[in-house]
Amino acid sequence: MPKHILSVLVENHPGVLSRVAGLFSRRGFNIDSLAVGVTENPDISRMTIVVDGDDHIVEQVSKQLNKLIDVIRVKRLDPAETVSRELALIKVNATAATRSEIIQIVEIFRDKIVDVSKNTLTIEACGDADKLKALENMLQQFGIKEIVRTGFISIERGSKHIKAKNNNED
Amino acid sequence: MRLTGAQAMVKILEIENVSHIFGYPGAAICPFYDALADSQIKHILTRHEQGAAHAANGYARATGKTGVCVATSGPGATNLITGIATAYMDSIPIVAITGQVPTNQIGKDVFQEADITGATAPFCKHNYLVKDVKELPRIMKEAFHIASTGRPGPVVIDVPVDVQNAQLDFLYPETIDIRGYKPTYKGHPLQIRKIADAIKESKAPVICAGGGVISSNAGEELTELIEKCRIPVVTTLMGIGAVPAKHELNLGMLGSHGNYVANYAIHNADLVIIMGARVGDRAMAAANKIAKKAKIIHIDIDPAEIGKNIDVVIPVVGDVKMILQDLLQLVEKGDVEEWNRVIGDKLAEFRKKQHSDVFSKDNAEDNGKDNADNAASSRTDRENAVKPSYFLKMLSDMMDGETIVTTEVGQNQIWAANYLSINKPGKFITSGGMGTMGYGLPAAVGAKVGRPENKVIVISGDGSFQMTMQELGTIKQNKLGVKIVIFNNSRLGMVRELQKKKYCNRYFQTFLDNPDFVKLADAYGIKGERISGNLEVEGAIKRMLHDDEPYLLECVVDPEEPTL
Numbered sequence A: 001m002p003k004h005i006l007s008v009l010v011e012n013h014p015g016v017l018s019r020v021a022g023l024f025s026r027r028g029f030n031i032d033s034l035a036v037g038v039t040e041n042p043d044i045s046r047m048t049i050v051v052d053g054d055d056h057i058v059e060q061v062s063k064q065l066n067k068l069i070d071v072i073r074v075k076r077l078d079p080a081e082t083v084s085r086e087l088a089l090i091k092v093n094a095t096a097a098t099r100s101e102i103i104q105i106v107e108i109f110r111d112k113i114v115d116v117s118k119n120t121l122t123i124e125a126c127g128d129a130d131k132l133k134a135l136e137n138m139l140q141q142f143g144i145k146e147i148v149r150t151g152f153i154s155i156e157r158g159s160k161h162i163k164a165k166n167n168n169e170d
Numbered sequence B: 001m002r003l004t005g006a007q008a009m010v011k012i013l014e015i016e017n018v019s020h021i022f023g024y025p026g027a028a029i030c031p032f033y034d035a036l037a038d039s040q041i042k043h044i045l046t047r048h049e050q051g052a053a054h055a056a057n058g059y060a061r062a063t064g065k066t067g068v069c070v071a072t073s074g075p076g077a078t079n080l081i082t083g084i085a086t087a088y089m090d091s092i093p094i095v096a097i098t099g100q101v102p103t104n105q106i107g108k109d110v111f112q113e114a115d116i117t118g119a120t121a122p123f124c125k126h127n128y129l130v131k132d133v134k135e136l137p138r139i140m141k142e143a144f145h146i147a148s149t150g151r152p153g154p155v156v157i158d159v160p161v162d163v164q165n166a167q168l169d170f171l172y173p174e175t176i177d178i179r180g181y182k183p184t185y186k187g188h189p190l191q192i193r194k195i196a197d198a199i200k201e202s203k204a205p206v207i208c209a210g211g212g213v214i215s216s217n218a219g220e221e222l223t224e225l226i227e228k229c230r231i232p233v234v235t236t237l238m239g240i241g242a243v244p245a246k247h248e249l250n251l252g253m254l255g256s257h258g259n260y261v262a263n264y265a266i267h268n269a270d271l272v273i274i275m276g277a278r279v280g281d282r283a284m285a286a287a288n289k290i291a292k293k294a295k296i297i298h299i300d301i302d303p304a305e306i307g308k309n310i311d312v313v314i315p316v317v318g319d320v321k322m323i324l325q326d327l328l329q330l331v332e333k334g335d336v337e338e339w340n341r342v343i344g345d346k347l348a349e350f351r352k353k354q355h356s357d358v359f360s361k362d363n364a365e366d367n368g369k370d371n372a373d374n375a376a377s378s379r380t381d382r383e384n385a386v387k388p389s390y391f392l393k394m395l396s397d398m399m400d401g402e403t404i405v406t407t408e409v410g411q412n413q414i415w416a417a418n419y420l421s422i423n424k425p426g427k428f429i430t431s432g433g434m435g436t437m438g439y440g441l442p443a444a445v446g447a448k449v450g451r452p453e454n455k456v457i458v459i460s461g462d463g464s465f466q467m468t469m470q471e472l473g474t475i476k477q478n479k480l481g482v483k484i485v486i487f488n489n490s491r492l493g494m495v496r497e498l499q500k501k502k503y504c505n506r507y508f509q510t511f512l513d514n515p516d517f518v519k520l521a522d523a524y525g526i527k528g529e530r531i532s533g534n535l536e537v538e539g540a541i542k543r544m545l546h547d548d549e550p551y552l553l554e555c556v557v558d559p560e561e562p563t564l
Ligand SMILES: Cc1ncc(C[n+]2csc(CCOP(=O)(O)OP(=O)(O)O)c2C)c(N)n1
Pocket: B408, B409, B410, B411, B412, B413, B435, B436, B437, B438, B460, B461, B462, B463, B464, B465, B487, B489, B491, B492, B493, B494, B495
C-alpha cells in the first residue's frame, strides 16, 4: 500500500500525543512512523506521521485528526514536493579485519561513526528512506546488532510553509 | 474576586446559565459540593453516577441546553463512563465534572484514583485534567463551548481536589479562541446551488433525516422543504420527530428495524439527501448499493462523517438549519408526481394495514398464547397479554403533542420507534448509537427536570428497567411525575428474538425471573398497576396520565411478540 505523509500541528500540551496515537489504534489506521517535536512557536508541536493506506483511509485519518480539539492543522504533503529525513543509529559488529571496510562504506554514504568498541561500531546515519535502506543493506554482511530510528520528519520544498491559522486541510 | 477553585466552578455554572445538575458526591468532589450548597443551582442526587450522566443527556435533549453531571474520583468517575459514551454516540451536549485525587498524588494509584481523562478519550468530544486553578475559568468556558457547538458531544473536566481548594483571582473570560476548533456552520453556496439543481432534476428524491436535524433545530425548515418540493422523508432512529409522524410525506423509520415503505423509498430513489445522519449500519447497511442507484447528497456539520460510510456525490459541510434556510431560497420542485403517487400509494396501504393489524378484533380481546419455553415460571405465558403496538397506538392518541417519550433498548425501543406518533423534534429520546439499556429511566428523570410542564413517559422493557431502576428513588425524592411503562415479557426480548431467528430457537440466558414491579414501585411510594390485556389499556393509560404524579404501568406482554 502507498505511504502518505501527514504534517500535523498540535497544541504543545501533555496528553496530545496519546490522543493522536489513540485515535489511530481506535479507528484501525496503521502508523508507519510518527515523529514529534516543538516548532518555532513553543506553544505548538509538529508531528510528521507516515500512514499506510489508500486515499480513502488517508482522508478519514486527516478528518478524524482535525476533529481533535488539540489538533490545529493537518496537511498532507506531496512526496515529490517534500524533503523527508530520518535519523538512525546503527550498531554493527566490527573486527580488526572489517573495521576499515565499514568506515569506508559509512564515508561513501556521508554518515558518521559516533562510537567504537573492540568489536562494534556505531553509525549515525541520516537520510531518506532509500538511502537508509541502501546503507542497511550494505552493513548487513557484518552483522547488525541494533538499529534505532527516529521516524521521518518532513518539510515542504521551496518557500511554502504550514501556518497555524485554521484547521482546515488544504 | 478571590475565590476557591470550587467556588469558581459553581460561579461558572451560574454564569453559563446552568439551573440543574445531576450528580453523586464523594471525597474528591466535596469542595465543589460545599460551594454548591450556597448556590441557587438545583442538584439532583441520582442513585448511581450512570443515572446522572443519562439524566444530563435526557435533560439536554429535552431542553436543548447543555446537561451537566458530577461525580467523585475513581469509581464515581468510572460509573459515568457508559453515560459519556452514550452521549458521544448520539452527539448530545453534556459537561461531566469529576473530582480527582490531589495533583501530587496522581499516578501513584492512591485511593480512588482512576485516569478518567485517559479512559474517556475515545468517546468524549474533548477532556481536560485541570492542573492549575488559574486554568479553571478558561477550561470550563471552553468545555461548555465545545460541548454545545459544532457537532455537540460530551466534554469531561477532571478537577483534582487540591485544585478545588486552591485560591484564584476570579475572572471569567468573555471570548474564546481555540485555534484547533472552528466548526463550519454556513454551507458553501456553490454546494447548495448543486443541491437545488439535483432536486430540480430528480424524479424520485428522498430525504433521510437524522439526529442532526433535531440538534440543529431544523424541523420547520425541513418540513417546509419537503412540502415545497414534495420530497418524501425517512428518518433514522435519532431523527424521529424531525418531521411530524402524521405528515403525509413522512414514511417513518428506515433500516433493519424500520418499515417497508421507508426502505423501499431509499432503495428506489434516484436522489438521496442525507441530513445530519451518519449512515450507521442499522439505518443503511447496504449503503453502497443505495449509492449505486442514486445520487447521494450528504449534509453534515462534521466533515468526517461525509464519505465515511457512503460514497457521496455532493458533500455539504455545515449546520443543517442554516443550509436549509439558504436552500429554501433557491430550490424548485422537480418532476416528482409519479414518484409521489407510487410512494403515496405504498404509504397509504402500509398505514391501512398497520392500523388493521393493530386494531383487529382479536387484539382488542385476548390474545393469550401458549408458549413452550420456560412456561412454568413465566407469568406472561399463562395470562393474556397486552399487544405493544396496540398500547403504543392508543398512547399516541391519548398523549398530547408536548409529551416527551424516552425509551429503553430492545424490542420496547423498536416498537416505540415504529408505533408511537411523535410529531415534534426533541420529543423522542432514545439511545441510538450506543443502544444503552438502562438509559430510558434516568433520561426521563433528566427530561422531567428540564421540562416539568411536559408529560414525560418512559417506554421500558423488564430487562432494561432493572439496569437503572434504582432511579425510582430519585423520582420519589424529587417528586418527578415520570410515567413508567414496562413491557414485561419476562425476557431479554430482543436477544431472545435473535436466538429465535438466528440461533435455531436455542433460548439461553434470556429468561428473567422478575420481581413484582408494582410492589417495587409501591415500596418507593409510587403508584402503579399491572394490566394483561388490550381491553384494559385505555383505562390504564387514562389513570396514568390524569395527574402529574409518578406512575408505573406494567404491561404483561407475550414473549413471542416480534419486533418485525
Ligand atoms: C447495557 C446493555 N447490555 C446489553 C445489551 C444487549 N441487549 C440489547 S436488547 C437486550 C434485551 C433487552 O431486554 P428488555 O429490556 O427486557 O427489552 P425487550 O427487548 O424485552 O423489550 C439486550 C440484553 C444492551 N443493549 N445494553
